[in-house]
Structure formats: C-alpha cells, structure tokens
Amino acid sequence: MNKKLIFPDSLADFPDWEKYEIERHYNPSCGKIFVERCGIELTPEELFARRHAGEPLEYILGHCHVDDDYIKTDRRSLIPRPETEELIEIFCRRASRLELAPVVDCGTGSGVIAGALSQRIKQPVIATDRDRQALELARENKRLNGWSVNYINCDRLSAVKGPLAGVVANLPYVFRVDDLVESVKKFEPRQALIPTENPIRFFVDFLTEAEQLLLSGGELWLEGSRELFQALKKTDVIPGNWSAVDCLEDGYGKERFIGLRK
Numbered sequence: 001m002n003k004k005l006i007f008p009d010s011l012a013d014f015p016d017w018e019k020y021e022i023e024r025h026y027n028p029s030c031g032k033i034f035v036e037r038c039g040i041e042l043t044p045e046e047l048f049a050r051r052h053a054g055e056p057l058e059y060i061l062g063h064c065h066v067d068d069d070y071i072k073t074d075r076r077s078l079i080p081r082p083e084t085e086e087l088i089e090i091f092c093r094r095a096s097r098l099e100l101a102p103v104v105d106c107g108t109g110s111g112v113i114a115g116a117l118s119q120r121i122k123q124p125v126i127a128t129d130r131d132r133q134a135l136e137l138a139r140e141n142k143r144l145n146g147w148s149v150n151y152i153n154c155d156r157l158s159a160v161k162g163p164l165a166g167v168v169a170n171l172p173y174v175f176r177v178d179d180l181v182e183s184v185k186k187f188e189p190r191q192a193l194i195p196t197e198n199p200i201r202f203f204v205d206f207l208t209e210a211e212q213l214l215l216s217g218g219e220l221w222l223e224g225s226r227e228l229f230q231a232l233k234k235t236d237v238i239p240g241n242w243s244a245v246d247c248l249e250d251g252y253g254k255e256r257f258i259g260l261r262k
Ligand SMILES: C[S@@+](CC[C@H](N)C(=O)[O-])C[C@H]1O[C@@H](n2cnc3c(N)ncnc32)[C@H](O)[C@@H]1O
Pocket: 077, 078, 079, 080, 081, 084, 106, 107, 108, 109, 110, 111, 112, 113, 128, 129, 130, 131, 134, 154, 155, 156, 157, 170, 171, 172, 173, 191, 192, 193
C-alpha cells in the first residue's frame, strides 16, 4: 500500500522548492526517500528531524542543481549560492572578449564555477583549492557532469602558470563568524567562508598574484561584499595596475561582484 508523504507543521514555512525536491525523491511504495546517485536512503522522519535541526536540504539530499549540472554537495564544500550563478553569468559574458589563454577558478569548492565555465566558454579551465577534500568533491562532480577542468591543489594561485586570460573567484569573504546565519555556522565548512588570515591582506595578496599572471586586457571577477570592496578601495592595489574597475549588484540589490581589467 502506498504511503502518502505528510509534511509536519514545523516545516510549513519552508520554501516550495524544498517540498518539491523532497517529493521528487520520495518513493510512496516503501515510504522512503532515495537519491540513488549519492547512495542516500532515509525515512521522511529522519529527513524532517535533520532539516528541523537546521541542516540544509542540499546536504541531506547530497546534491543540488545548477543549470543542467548535477552538483554533489556535502560538508566538504559550500553549497552553491544563487549569487555564484550570477558570477558565472557575468564571467561567461566577458569571456568572449578575452584571449584564448586559460582561465582560473580560484577556490573552486564543489567545482561549480569551473564546471560551468568549461561547458560555456572557449578558454581552457583550471581550478584551484587549498582544501584537498573540496578538490576531491570537485573531481567527483567533474566525473558526474563530464566537465573538462584541470585541478591544482594550492594556496590561491601559487602553483598556477600564466599567462591567463581571466580569473574568477568566490573565495572566503565573511569578516566575522557572527555575520554568519546559524545554520551556515553550524553546517558549512568554516574555511570556505572566513579567510584564515586578515581578510584585506588575503585579498590584496590575491589581487597582486592575479595581476602578475594575467595578460594585458585579462579580467578578474570576484564575489564579495560591500564591506570588502570599500576596504579594498582604500588600499593601493585598486586601481594599482588595473585599467578598469567595475562593481555590480546581485539580484538582491547588494554590491556583490567586483571586476578588474589589467
Ligand atoms: C566560498 S567557497 C566557494 C566554493 C565555490 N567556488 C562556490 O562558489 O560555490 C571558498 C572556497 O575557497 C577555498 N579556499 C579558501 N582559502 C583558499 C586559499 N587560500 N587558496 C585556495 N582556495 C581557498 C575553500 O576551501 C573553499 O572551497
């Protein structure tokens, strides 16, 4: 006999996409939730209890979707955010004007940016991450989606050889642990969110490294916050050797993306 899936009242405020995703993976004949590709099998009660404790659905179901890509998600890496999809769009639009030299996604995590670029732009794509476990996840996502990306385990761009046509990065840019919402603080990897050193120093060094590797006319696009951009503008790396600086808002109207052209 089929078992109907009943959502508890405590989850009534959850967004419709979550209910849709849960229903999509629910098998009424055995009353369980399955995600075969990720080897996940659990009862609705187990899922609701974990969700109730604040665990993101993408970790519980072990995946999310970005465009047509199936992104395996677990605690080795940050869950891709809608803003990052905007960063991918921005960079893809710029890429047609760039040289046919490699581009680098620095701090690739799940691999989502590099993977999307490898399918949409002509330049070869390299991805770096300091965290070996995050890179393992990126490689699993490469296999799942058939991406063409070369991975390098290194700090920022330290092992990358230029010249590069472009650099794109969503590196950790949150200044204080207290700026994180509770579920993010509890479940997502801290090293993906907060720089381990002084954040301004971290980004000044990153911009300096990128500038040395980029071809003339090459571009760097960065996800960040208003606080980061204001702080960077007070340093001498911006404008520094960059010929143009652009700051774009995200879909929520917040200053989120900074672009620099060498
Ligand atoms: C905010 S997450 C972004 C993940 C993914 N790119 C995305 O947009 O969803 C930042 C990533 O940068 C990596 N990272 C942090 N510090 C780094 C460093 N110094 N060099 C290279 N990668 C770093 C973290 O391990 C993490 O995977």
